[in-house]
Amino acid sequence: NAGVTQTPKFRILKIGQSMTLQCTQDMNHNYMYWYRQDPGMGLKLIYYSVGAGITDKGEVPNGYNVSRSTTEDFPLRLELAAPSQTSVYFCASSYSGGAGGYTFGSGTRLTVV
Amino acid sequence: TQLLEQSPQFLSIQEGENLTVYCNSSSVFSSLQWYRQEPGEGPVLLVTVVTGGEVKKLKRLTFQFGDARKDSSLHITAAQPGDTGLYLCAGNSGGSNYKLTFGKGTLLTVNP
Numbered sequence: 001n002a003g004v005t006q007t008p009k010f011r012i013l014k015i016g017q018s019m020t021l022q023c024t025q026d027m028n029h030n031y032m033y034w035y036r037q038d039p040g041m042g043l044k045l046i047y048y049s050v051g052a053g054i055t056d057k058g059e060v061p062n063g064y065n066v067s068r069s070t071t072e073d074f075p076l077r078l079e080l081a082a083p084s085q086t087s088v089y090f091c092a093s094s095y096s097g098g099a100g101g102y103t104f105g106s107g108t109r110l111t112v113v
Numbered sequence: 114t115q116l117l118e119q120s121p122q123f124l125s126i127q128e129g130e131n132l133t134v135y136c137n138s139s140s141v142f143s144s145l146q147w148y149r150q151e152p153g154e155g156p157v158l159l160v161t162v163v164t165g166g167e168v169k170k171l172k173r174l175t176f177q178f179g180d181a182r183k184d185s186s187l188h189i190t191a192a193q194p195g196d197t198g199l200y201l202c203a204g205n206s207g208g209s210n211y212k213l214t215f216g217k218g219t220l221l222t223v224n225p
Binding site: 004031033035040041042043045048050058090092094097098099100101102103104105106107 | 122143144146153154155156157158161163201203205206207210211212213215216217218
């Protein structure tokens, strides 16, 4: 079982560039989430999805977009990258939503210079 | 907004010592989870507690959910270097809430 797979693991972007962080899961989970993790700040929810075709904003959605065309994939799009988006990004999935626990990917470390 | 406060923020101990870390909130949660995160990896679920007063044991780790379901603790007996990592608690308010609220974590270092 691959679980939750994130690509790339590392990326350096220049200010103003755009990129897509990929996330795919093979557990047939309906619920998927994107978090960013900054030192000493914990995990902040960016966007989440409760099923294919349904997405919603989390705590810190500005500067990001998502789509959910299939159950398996939940890409995160960064438009016009800014230094404030330097962070480690984690994708997670869940069978039953918050109560059931999350399976996390191994993360993407993004630096915007 | 539901907040989870974890303490201490940092903890450095010697192998063989016991320790307890805490997760507190003013809000009631329908369930609470503990995760461990190692450097360069995503958090990994250790346990979920759902009943007030519940105690769960996972080898040398003991998890307790407060009677009022507002707080939790993680106790490690005879800590080992392999226990080193960031310990995160996360709460779910239940109902149609599909999201977890995470604490900022306790960074544990166990020295050989």
